[in-house]
Amino acid sequence: MKIRSLALAVSLAAIGITSTVSAPAAFAQAKEQFFPVLVYRTGAYAPNGNPWANGYVDYLKLVNAKGGINGVKISFEECEFGYATDRGVECYERLKGKGGGATVFQPLSTGVTFALTDKAPVDKIPLITAGYGRSESQDGSVFMWNYPLLGTYWVAADVAIQHIGKQAGGLDKLKGKKIALVYHDSPFGKEPIPLLQERAKMHGFELILLPVAHPGVEQKATWLQIRQSRPDNVLLWGWGVMNSTALKEAQATGYAREKMLGVWWAGAEPDVKDVGAGAKGYNALALQHSAEPESKVVKDVLAQLHAKGQGTGPKEEVGQVLYMRGLISAMLGVEGVRKAQERFGKGKVMTSEQVRWGLENLNLDQKTLDAMGFAGVMRPVATSCLDHMGASWVRIQTWDGGKWVPGNDWYQADDKLLRGMVLNASRKYAEEKKITPRTPEQCKM
Amino acid sequence: MIYRENGQFKTSYGADQQIFPIAQDRYLVLAIIAFAFAGVPFLADEYLFRAILIPFLILSLAALGVNLLVGYCGQITLGAGAFMAIGAYAAYNFLIRVPDMPLLGALLLGGLTSAGMGILFGIPSLRVRGLYLAVATLAAQFVADWAFLRVKWFTNDSSSGSVAVSDLQVFGLPVESPVEKYLFCLFLLVVFAVVAKNLTRAAIGRQWMAIRDMDVAAEVIGIRPMWAKLSAFAISSFFVGVAGALWGFVHLGSWEPAAFSVDRSFQLLFMVIIGGMGSIVGSFFGAAFIVILPICLSQFLPALGAVFGVTVSTTAASHAELIIFGALIVFFLIVEPHGLARLWVTAKEKLRLWPFPH
Numbered sequence: 040m041k042i043r044s045l046a047l048a049v050s051l052a053a054i055g056i057t058s059t060v061s062a063p064a065a066f067a068q069a070k071e072q073f074f075p076v077l078v079y080r081t082g083a084y085a086p087n088g089n090p091w092a093n094g095y096v097d098y099l100k101l102v103n104a105k106g107g108i109n110g111v112k113i114s115f116e117e118c119e120f121g122y123a124t125d126r127g128v129e130c131y132e133r134l135k136g137k138g139g140g141a142t143v144f145q146p147l148s149t150g151v152t153f154a155l156t157d158k159a160p161v162d163k164i165p166l167i168t169a170g171y172g173r174s175e176s177q178d179g180s181v182f183m184w185n186y187p188l189l190g191t192y193w194v195a196a197d198v199a200i201q202h203i204g205k206q207a208g209g210l211d212k213l214k215g216k217k218i219a220l221v222y223h224d225s226p227f228g229k230e231p232i233p234l235l236q237e238r239a240k241m242h243g244f245e246l247i248l249l250p251v252a253h254p255g256v257e258q259k260a261t262w263l264q265i266r267q268s269r270p271d272n273v274l275l276w277g278w279g280v281m282n283s284t285a286l287k288e289a290q291a292t293g294y295a296r297e298k299m300l301g302v303w304w305a306g307a308e309p310d311v312k313d314v315g316a317g318a319k320g321y322n323a324l325a326l327q328h329s330a331e332p333e334s335k336v337v338k339d340v341l342a343q344l345h346a347k348g349q350g351t352g353p354k355e356e357v358g359q360v361l362y363m364r365g366l367i368s369a370m371l372g373v374e375g376v377r378k379a380q381e382r383f384g385k386g387k388v389m390t391s392e393q394v395r396w397g398l399e400n401l402n403l404d405q406k407t408l409d410a411m412g413f414a415g416v417m418r419p420v421a422t423s424c425l426d427h428m429g430a431s432w433v434r435i436q437t438w439d440g441g442k443w444v445p446g447n448d449w450y451q452a453d454d455k456l457l458r459g460m461v462l463n464a465s466r467k468y469a470e471e472k473k474i475t476p477r478t479p480e481q482c483k484m
Numbered sequence: 485m486i487y488r489e490n491g492q493f494k495t496s497y498g499a500d501q502q503i504f505p506i507a508q509d510r511y512l513v514l515a516i517i518a519f520a521f522a523g524v525p526f527l528a529d530e531y532l533f534r535a536i537l538i539p540f541l542i543l544s545l546a547a548l549g550v551n552l553l554v555g556y557c558g559q560i561t562l563g564a565g566a567f568m569a570i571g572a573y574a575a576y577n578f579l580i581r582v583p584d585m586p587l588l589g590a591l592l593l594g595g596l597t598s599a600g601m602g603i604l605f606g607i608p609s610l611r612v613r614g615l616y617l618a619v620a621t622l623a624a625q626f627v628a629d630w631a632f633l634r635v636k637w638f639t640n641d642s643s644s645g646s647v648a649v650s651d652l653q654v655f656g657l658p659v660e661s662p663v664e665k666y667l668f669c670l671f672l673l674v675v676f677a678v679v680a681k682n683l684t685r686a687a688i689g690r691q692w693m694a695i696r697d698m699d700v701a702a703e704v705i706g707i708r709p710m711w712a713k714l715s716a717f718a719i720s721s722f723f724v725g726v727a728g729a730l731w732g733f734v735h736l737g738s739w740e741p742a743a744f745s746v747d748r749s750f751q752l753l754f755m756v757i758i759g760g761m762g763s764i765v766g767s768f769f770g771a772a773f774i775v776i777l778p779i780c781l782s783q784f785l786p787a788l789g790a791v792f793g794v795t796v797s798t799t800a801a802s803h804a805e806l807i808i809f810g811a812l813i814v815f816f817l818i819v820e821p822h823g824l825a826r827l828w829v830t831a832k833e834k835l836r837l838w839p840f841p842h
Contacts, residue, residue: 080799081806092798119782119802124743125539125736129779132535150740153646157737173644224633226644226740233643250633253742464643472650 071114072376072388073138074099077130077146082121083254084279086309087361091147092117093352094365097340098373100351104343108376110386114138120151127151135162142394143167143372149227159184165395169368170303170326174230175464179399179427180476182465186398186427188371188420190326193460194452195302196231198324198433200238201450202300203272214243219265221285222276224250231276234460255281262288275301282310286318296321307360311438319440328367328416329436329445332358336366336412360443367417374403399424424482487835503681520670525663533662540775541669542730547755547767548680549723554753555761556684557716558696559609560617563624564724564752569744570628571598571725572732573638576647580640587654591729598725599718606717610710625746632741648738665734672730676723681764683719692716758816760825769824777812781805
């Protein structure tokens with residue numbers, strides 16, 4: 040009896056405190072640019088979600104340490120969603136109105152991106168999905184609020200085939216070859232399939248599709264199929280623990296790691312660390328950057344944050360592949376704000392609609408990037424109404440058993456092929472959703 | 485003192501057999517429903533609607549369906565997530581493939597499809613029972629997962645396997661804004677809850693309970709086990725299917741099979757066990773416990789830290805959330821194995837004697 044009333048009292052008190060405490064906190068900072076941060080630091084994908092989130096937050100802190108965006112300080116709040124779509128949507132709803140309104144969302148989950156794509160136009164908050172998300176959202180005339188900056192999965196798939204073709208001595212040599220796609224069985228893993236099928240038709244190679252169920256620790260059957268069908272190349276489209284499992288299975292099956300090519304989400308330290316020397320020779324796409332411990336921006340982070348004990352996460356992680364991806368993602372958001380300030384007033388807090396304009400007119404040339412400390416890390420990015428991607432540069436990196444080594448060749452997606460597919464898909468989407476694509480005149484607004 | 489039925493005389497069978505024979509209960513429930521319809525839309529903000537109230541309403545409906553099967557008919561199921569998925573995808577296909585299909589029609593047809601599949605997967609219940617049945621119904625989960633991931637037709641050949649709906653409307657009224665969605669879900673939930681309550685009070689519900697308590701004895705007194713069990717599967721799956729369709733259409737807007745994974749099945753079963761098996765109100769308590777508590781905890785812990793001047797990291801907060809949530813489940817199951825609904829009943833009994841308990 041006593042316990043029961045105690046329980047009742049505790050839970051009532053908990054509800055009471057939650058409602059009273061959380062309400063004022065939301066309105067505390069009004070003159071700051073609020074960046075919501077959706078993270079997954081727990082759950083099956085935490086090893087990969089953590090470095091990304093640390094890089095993202097560190098860059099925001101770095102901007103503040105350097106005096107903010109033309110003097111406007113950044114505030115941010117993390118929300119943990121564990122890579123679950125419904126919790127991600129809850130986080131979005133929780134953060135979108137805080138701190139004077141969210142600037143931009145970067146969910147780092149294709150599933151959440153799909154769910155938010157319908158909500159973003161209603162709430163008028165842009166989504167940056169650097170290196171993931173819907174491939175057709177490159178078409179900004181239909182997807183006004185989506186920004187798959189730097190690359191989509193169709194770019195990744197296209198470059199992967201180009202690279203395999205180049206190694207074989209020309210794309211025409213692909214005829215009759217077998218290429219297997221080992222993919223995470225979710226929208227993320229399925230995204231590249233249409234483009235690969237298109238390429239398979241063009242060059243006459245056989246595409247073998249091998250799905251792996253979430254979270255990807257059970258791949259014995261998949262690799263048995265690979266042993267039987269002996270594909271010439273394996274494309275690995277995994278995330279989280281699926282990648283290291285695949286590499287271990289490849290080692291156990293005796294499939295040459297040199298013939299495996301991972302997407303840029305399957306090419307980071309957590310994926311290969313546990314396999315170590317066993318993954319030697321494994322290649323992965325690099326979304327422009329690889330591990331960049333020598334870059335200036337990394338040194339800045341170490342000097343201005345970690346040296347003062349203000350860094351996020353372990354110091355060793357700074358400069359790793361996914362850390363860099365988070366850092367660059369944050370940088371793109373911040374630069375969107377900076378661009379918006381050029382038009383709507385320097386030193387002011389930008390609304391999410393103004394930031395959207397900034398992202399659509401982003402123009403980061405090499406000089407600007409070098410000045411910000413991204414020399415050797417990134418190439419120029421320039422977006423427009425019709426192209427929300429801005430760049431499609433990709434490198435290939437190789438794991439040498441101890442670290443990622445970026446290759447010297449830069450690839451770019453075949454624009455002709457990509458453009459056609461993007462337009463087809465985006466027109467279909469516009470028809471389904473009854474969206475009228477923006478005309479060039481509307482784009483200028 | 486306030487909660488007594490003294491002076492309330494029942495002069496007809498109708499008055500004696502109504503759902504809430506005590507006037508205070510009746511007024512309380514009516515007041516809650518009236519408040520939910522007329523008061524909440526003015527009080528709640530968008531976050532509360534979208535992140536808490538709408539998921540709570542929809543999962544309450546699903547829990548209600550599971551409770552009919554598990555709580556009233558005694559057939560343990562682990563396939564509830566699958567029936568939600570079937571409801572959602574069936575409704576989606578009806579909506580896009582049949583010209584001029586109204587939303588409500590699509591939802592109900594989705595529920596009916598789910599009911600059909602429920603009968604199919606309920607057939608093993610005629611032979612196996614208890615934990616073995618739970619394993620058999622798990623098959624539904626795997627079949628659904630497989631079908632909606634692999635069979636392209638179900639997802640309208642969407643390249644990513646994710647489907648989406650938009651422009652929802654019922655009888656010309658849009659279901660777009662959070663308030664509209666909330667009212668739509670609330671309306672359906674109230675209708676279905678009344679149906680469920682009446683089913684459990686009618687002959688069919690009594691048959692289910694007889695089967696649950698002792699199926700051999702039930703058969704001896706003339707109850708057909710096949711009819712009783714399969715009808716429970718069908719009606720439960722119908723409820724769950726409609727809830728699944730709402731989850732996809734109204735709550736998520738665009739979804740993939742992972743939204744109805746085996747985790748969802750477990751979640752629904754836990755709602756019923758924690759809320760109270762064989763209790764309509766227990767379904768609501770269970771859904772509230774499972775849906776709202778984790779979100780409250782994840783907001784409460786950092787806020788509590790702020791009060792004491794400690795910054796609780798996101799990682800620590802989310803680990804603590806899982807630990808506290810787990811501990812609370814164990815706590816409630818120890819204190820009240822019959823679920824939260826039982827606490828409610830106990831509270832009412834105490835209230836009758838208050839303030840002079842003897």
